Amino acid sequence: xxxxxxxxxxxxxxxxxxxxxxxxxxxxxxxxxxxxxxxxxxxxxxxxxxxxxxxxxxxxxxxxxxxxxxxxxxxxxxxxxxxxxxxxxxxxxxxxxxxxxxxxxxxxxxxxxxxxxxxxxxxxxxxxxxxxxxxxxxxxxxxxxxxxxxxxxxxxxxxxxxxxx
Numbered sequence: 001x002x003x004x005x006x007x008x009x010x011x012x013x014x015x016x017x018x019x020x021x022x023x024x025x026x027x028x029x030x031x032x033x034x035x036x037x038x039x040x041x042x043x044x045x046x047x048x049x050x051x052x053x054x055x056x057x058x059x060x061x062x063x064x065x066x067x068x069x070x071x072x073x074x075x076x077x078x079x080x081x082x083x084x085x086x087x088x089x090x091x092x093x094x095x096x097x098x099x100x101x102x103x104x105x106x107x108x109x110x111x112x113x114x115x116x117x118x119x120x121x122x123x124x125x126x127x128x129x130x131x132x133x134x135x136x137x138x139x140x141x142x143x144x145x146x147x148x149x150x151x152x153x154x155x156x157x158x159x160x161x162x163x164x165x
Contacts, residue, residue, distance in 0.1 A: 009089035011096070017126045018147025019077045024122050026073020034066040086145055088156065093133065095145050105143050111135040115157040119150065129153040133160065 041062055045055060079099050087094045092108040116132040123129055123146075130146040131153040148156075 009087060011085045011087045011094075014081055014084050014086075014147035015128055015149050015152075016081070017128055019081050021122050021126050021128055021147065022077035022080065023074055026077070027070065028122075030066060030070040030073050033069055034062075037062060037065070081147070084147065086148070088159065093156070093160065095143060107133055107135060107143060109160065111137065112160050115160055117150070117153045117157055124150075127151075131156055 041058060045058065050058070080097075083099045083102065084095075084097045086096070092106065092110075092112070094107070095105045097103055097105075113134045113136055115134065118130045118132060119128070120130075127150050128147060129150040130144055131148060133143045133145070135141055135143065145153075145156075
């Protein structure tokens with residue numbers, strides 16, 4: 001059951017563990033991009049028979065690109081965390097997100113159709129989940145709130161559905 005302290009209309013941050021989860025997801029993405037582009041680079045090098053200097057320059061460019069993606073994946077999650085929050089009050093739910101392009105999504109109780117709670121393997125390992133709120137209408141008909149404790153996601157889901165019925 002969702003405690004009254006969560007329904008009182010106070011803006012709540014995401015769970016701090018979401019920073020680690022995002023960093024791990026970024027590391028996985030960086031590794032996949034690195035392996036994929038290295039494979040493409042090797043095929044290109046075999047097909048074009050470049051000079052030793054060209055090989056070294058291409059490998060350095062590849063390494064710099066993968067390092068930049070990895071650095072971004074490590075540095076970005078804390079910024080995203082600081083600019084994300086959620087709130088539940090008598091009128092519904094509000095989600096604030098965005099570092100550069102900021103948005104505030106308000107979901108009135110009357111628009112809630114149904115809700116889902118999702119967990120990927122990394123989220124599950126850290127006890128986190130993503131709450132998906134499906135609403136009436138076509139624009140923004142499904143709103144996600146990732147990076148909250150699994151128990152909190154289940155409680156919010158139950159609260160939104162109970163308020164709707």
